[in-house]
Amino acid sequence: MADVDIKKGLAGVVVDYTAVSKVNPETNSLLYRGYPVQELAAKCSFEEVAYLLWNGELPNQAQLAEFTARERAGRALDPVVKTVIDTLPTTAHPMDVCRTAASVLGARHELAEDSSPEANMKKAIDLWAAMPAVVAYDQRRRRGEDVVEPREDLDYSANFLWMTFGEEPVDEVVEAFNVSMILYAEHSFNASTFTARVVTSTLSDLHSAVTAAIGALKGPLHGGANEAVMHTFDEIGIRSEETLEEAAARARSWMEEALAQKKKIMGFGHRVYKHGDSRVPTMKAALDKMIAHYGRPELLGLYNGLEQAMDEAKAIKPNLDYPAGPTYHLMGFDTQTFTPLFVASRITGWTAHVMEQLASNSLIRPLSEYNGPEERHVP
Ligand SMILES: CC(=O)SCCNC(=O)CCNC(=O)[C@H](O)C(C)(C)COP(=O)(O)OP(=O)(O)OC[C@H]1O[C@@H](n2cnc3c(N)ncnc32)[C@H](O)[C@@H]1OP(=O)(O)O
Numbered sequence: 001m002a003d004v005d006i007k008k009g010l011a012g013v014v015v016d017y018t019a020v021s022k023v024n025p026e027t028n029s030l031l032y033r034g035y036p037v038q039e040l041a042a043k044c045s046f047e048e049v050a051y052l053l054w055n056g057e058l059p060n061q062a063q064l065a066e067f068t069a070r071e072r073a074g075r076a077l078d079p080v081v082k083t084v085i086d087t088l089p090t091t092a093h094p095m096d097v098c099r100t101a102a103s104v105l106g107a108r109h110e111l112a113e114d115s116s117p118e119a120n121m122k123k124a125i126d127l128w129a130a131m132p133a134v135v136a137y138d139q140r141r142r143r144g145e146d147v148v149e150p151r152e153d154l155d156y157s158a159n160f161l162w163m164t165f166g167e168e169p170v171d172e173v174v175e176a177f178n179v180s181m182i183l184y185a186e187h188s189f190n191a192s193t194f195t196a197r198v199v200t201s202t203l204s205d206l207h208s209a210v211t212a213a214i215g216a217l218k219g220p221l222h223g224g225a226n227e228a229v230m231h232t233f234d235e236i237g238i239r240s241e242e243t244l245e246e247a248a249a250r251a252r253s254w255m256e257e258a259l260a261q262k263k264k265i266m267g268f269g270h271r272v273y274k275h276g277d278s279r280v281p282t283m284k285a286a287l288d289k290m291i292a293h294y295g296r297p298e299l300l301g302l303y304n305g306l307e308q309a310m311d312e313a314k315a316i317k318p319n320l321d322y323p324a325g326p327t328y329h330l331m332g333f334d335t336q337t338f339t340p341l342f343v344a345s346r347i348t349g350w351t352a353h354v355m356e357q358l359a360s361n362s363l364i365r366p367l368s369e370y371n372g373p374e375e376r377h378v379p
């Protein structure tokens with residue numbers, strides 16, 4: 001075999017420039033268009049962050065008013081999308097439902113064949129505005145419940161919770177949800193964003209790029225990990241009567257056993273961050289608030305026990321999916337709905353990258369080193 005330096009998984013390979021976000025593992029920081037994500041999470045709405053990702057600057061008041069009006073006008077569940085969802089079995093994974101909905105919305109978009117910057121911006125906003133209704137309705141139909149119409153008087157996060165649960169959410173829960181949406185929005189050339197860029201590089205359309213990205217996000221090594229974290233908690237067993245210390249002790253034993261069996265533990269580790277994920281402290285603070293709000297210390301026990309045992313055994317730190325999973329669980333989302341929530345947020349980052357890719361496109365087509373049989377001939 002020729003001596004070729006193969007970069008498995010493209011690890012450590014820089015493939016292009018991006019001005020959308022900067023992930024810096026040395027300083028353990030994440031900037032969206034120059035702004036630290038922690039500051040955005042503390043001071044901004046998800047709508048402002050979406051605007052920032054797409055336009056490069058935070059909106060002024062007038063720009064925000066126009067932008068939020070567009071988002072609110074696009075919230076209702078498209079009746080054709082509803083009909084298509086209704087044909088899918090309720091056992092279909094919600095990520096498959098999201099992926100199907102993104103595809104249907106693309107085929108039905110009034111600018112389907114137009115990939116101009118203006119058309120792509122409209123498609124991005126429309127898709128972002130439409131996805132919460134898809135995620136909310138899919139969870140409701142699995143519970144035998146009907147659609148809840150959107151409320152124009154609520155912001156993105158409050159309306160998302162309203163459409164899912166049919167109850168007006170309290171401010172604390174809305175804030176934690178808003179933080180999660182901001183933290184999930186963008187993360188440079190992760191697997192799903194890179195997928196979206198590969199699709200875009202062929203001059204395919206924005207909805208195709210997002211549909212493919214949803215497929216990439218579904219896997220448990222990527223976005224599917226937030227769902228998988230909850231499966232771990234369930235496997236250990238959530239016992240509401242337990243104290244924090246008792247739950248932590250059981251979680252520690254579970255982790256020691258799992259690591260002894262060389263299991264990969266979802267919600268831990270990261271390709272880029274090797275000393276902790278920059279977003280975890282902010283998401284963990286939101287989780288802490290939800291644990292206090294819902295009065296569920298045993299969940300903190302499980303969280304702490306797993307984290308400490310993993311740190312002692314392998315010094316591998318949690319990633320964003322680790323605190324996000326139990327946060328969504330506390331809010332009342334079905335475990336299978338967690339990754340679709342990630343989709344709803346990441347649509348902003350994906351489509352910002354689609355537009356950036358198109359603005360300076362080159363077909364993405366790496367090389368491979370052949371290691372199959374030598375040339376041979378059909379007898
Ligand atoms: C929002 C997001 O997408 S964040 C990522 C979400 N994904 C997960 O949580 C899935 C679990 N984590 C993982 O599988 C990995 O950490 C990844 C895929 C995220 C990154 O992995 P890579 O950079 O490719 O590292 P790799 O998988 O090679 O791991 C390096 C070493 O750490 C170990 N390791 C890494 N993560 C974990 C983990 N979660 N549990 C146990 N061991 C782990 C590997 O077994 C490997 O050990 P070895 O050298 O003894 O074989």
Ligand SMILES: O=C([O-])CC(=O)C(=O)O
Nearest residue numbers: 186187189190191271272
């Ligand atoms: O960057 C990555 O590889 C995965 C990740 O954390 C994300 O997409 O948010």
